[in-house]
Amino acid sequence: MKLSFLILFFCYCTKLLMAQNIVPNASFEEVNICTEYIAPCAPCGWMAVAPEMIKMKYLCNGAALQGQHYVSLLQEGPVENPDSRVYIQTRLLCALQKGQAYKIRVYMNTENYPLRIGLRFDTAFIFSENAGCLSQSVSVELNEVDQQKKLWHTKMPWYILEKTYVAPNNATHLILGNFKAPIRKNGFSGYSNAQLLIDSISITPVNEQLPMCPDTAATRAALYAEHHRHTIPENLTPGRTVxxxxxxxxxxxxxxxxxxxxxxxxxxxxxxxxxxxxxxxxxxxxxxxxxxxxxxxxxxxxxxxxxxxxxxxxxxxxxxxxxxxxxxxxxxxxxxxxxxxxxxxxxxxxxxxxxxxxxxxxxxVTAPPVLIVKKPVPPPDTLVIPDILFKFNSSELNPALHTALDSLMKKIPGDGSVQLQVTGHTDNAGNDDYNYNLSLRRANAVATYMQQYGVGNDIRQISGAGESQPVADNKTPEGRRKNRRVEIIIFHTTD
Structure with missing residues (x-):
């Protein structure tokens, strides 16, 4: 009996592994700290096609359907330049195999553009020094016909689009964006600054017996180790351009x-x-x-x-x-x-x-050569929301102390020049699960207050650390009081 149970359990687990999503960081939740500005700027494993010209918008403002993050891609640019595009790309954790069928599912939303997204499967990254429409063709497009479900979150509609795709060739890389040229009438396109929001994407083999690649972990590690996001990472381009x-x-x-x-x-x-x-x-x-x-x-x-x-x-x-x-x-x-x-x-x-x-x-000669001295990026600042601003042993902020909280909010620049990370912390009283949940609830409470105050649009990550990162000795009441806090880390950037 015990042997039969183990066999069934092994088969069940194997089936789950074989149906694994081959898209890394598929819901964009894991955050990359870019080399150039030492600040959160993109989802791990994903890169823009034209990073020196135009980048993806990586958002954490409570509108995501799943988790905290989603990306916004420019589908068509402004009236004067409708060919502008934002494409993002990654390397698949396991290559598409020629002749195999895959189920593609995308959670997406758009307010001012047709509900569609193009996917191109390739054998290498594609980088460009301009932000125009790519000349490469699309491999498969999902549109209104492929809509499976409509969901609502914070009064925003999200759509689940799904399609089965049979790979005509082997492929290792994925590019997302709009591959269609704008349709112009009287010289103008019908859309201007059209944005597409993507919350997550999954690509899974239809054949659940198809084994996963043995180097999946190494592929993910290599993708996550690449922190360059604002210029073309030349180590990822084919060949060597000198x-x-x-x-x-x-x-x-x-x-x-x-x-x-x-x-x-x-x-x-x-x-x-x-x-x-x-x-x-x-x-x-x-x-x-x-x-x-x-x-x-x-x-x-x-x-x-x-x-x-x-x-x-x-x-x-x-x-x-x-x-x-x-x-x-x-x-x-x-x-x-x-x-x-x-x-x-x-x-x-x-x-x-x-x-x-x-x-x-x-x-x-009219423009003498002058070397640019790079403007130094200030180190991150940290604002500490002390335990006293919360109700006792609660994640609810104390209304009587909102004035003190407002004084801290005023220290956060509101001009879009920063990116913010909100992390809750506790002392070591209570068990790990309770402390983690309390720290996360307090971080979310502060983030909500920041939104209401008008400084929350630049939040890139909200997390709870529980008791794992003390700043003082938990053996004393004073030390425990200091450890019960919420930190707002302010990353400055010239980007």
Whole structure:
């Protein structure tokens, strides 16, 4: 009897695993802290197709159907630029297999656009330096015909759309957005700034006997380890592009970032395999006699600062030498310098990486080349809502002390320049479950008050930590009082 039970239990669990959703962070609940601003800015595992131009709106304002978060995608831009789009993408936890059927379910909502969403399955990430309509075709579209159910939450309608899709080819990546060009009448589109809200998406194999991939956990870990969200993460692009163009980034001057792969091991000559990329990148500047070029070398080697300055200067000079003897420039056209390790552009936690580079800043004489000094992002601030502002052993705020709470609310900028995280905490009195639930209820109570006060639209995460993060000793009444609190963490951003 016991053996039969174990066999049935194993089969049941196996069936559940086989029907697992292959979309990572499918309801967008897990939050990514971006490298650029050290602040919550996107759902883990998901990236925008054109991150340097336009990004997804990642919202936590009580309107989500499930959990706290949902995303808003621009379906068509304003009247003057209706081709504008926001696409988001991820890598599937398990690849689609050719000929296999999959059930696609999307929870979505839109107020000013037809109820539809396009999905493209591909074999790699797609990135773009403009926010226009993608030229790639859609793999499958869900629309009003696929509506299964209409639900209401906070007076907002949410729709469940579902469709079965048979994969014509193997695929590893998923892109969501509007792949249709706008229909224009008299030069104008019928929609303007149309938004689509997505609360969650699931893709599950119809064949429940189809085994899950053995590297699912590794795929999720690799996706969650990527924290770059505001520029194209070049380690995810196919192949290796050694020239990256940033237009107008230095007061009207264009910048070409030449990566370290460009150079041979002697650091003084350029590899033949990449000369075509330089030629292509410079084609728009040829023949401009007013153009002046600043070449700034950067190095991030495990050596002294003086050595890095020498190496960075040598690489900048090697680029100038190449342009003089191959592109018809004169040495008088260049200002050459080497900055060593003094100005990293990329994340330095994993080593030098792309910080080994030469930046070619191209300017007209009317716009002198000036290096932009990055505006420092202030560290996060923390506002503490003490236990005294709540009724005893309750998540209900004390109305008699709203004046004190209002004074704290005034410290939160209301200009959209911050992102907020609300976390509740308790002392160690009571069991773990009770403390966790009390801390979460108190965090939600503060978040609700913030909404009513008018500073809640920038909340990105609401959570309870229970007794797990004390700030004082729980052995004393004073320490326990300090531990009973709600923290509002204010992340500043220039984005």
């Amino acid at each position: 020239v990256h163009t940033l237009n107008g980034t230095h007061e009207g001057c264009d910048t070409l970032i030449l990566k370290d792969d460009l150079f041979n091991q002697d650091h003084t000559t350029i590899s033949e395999r990449y000369k075509q990329q330089i030629n292509e990148a410079l084609k728009n500047y040829r023949g401009d006699t007013s153009m002046r070029i600043k070449l700034v070398g950067h190095a991030w080697q495990a050596a002294s600062e003086e050595y890095n300055k020498i190496i960075s200067y040598d690489k900048a000079k090697a680029v100038a030498t190449f342009l003089v003897y191959n592109e018809g420039y004169s040495f008088d056209d260049f200002q050459i310098s080497g900055e060593g390790k003094s100005n990293p552009r990329y994340d330095t936690s994993a080593g030098g990486g792309d910080n080994n580079r030469v930046e070619m800043i191209l300017c007209h």
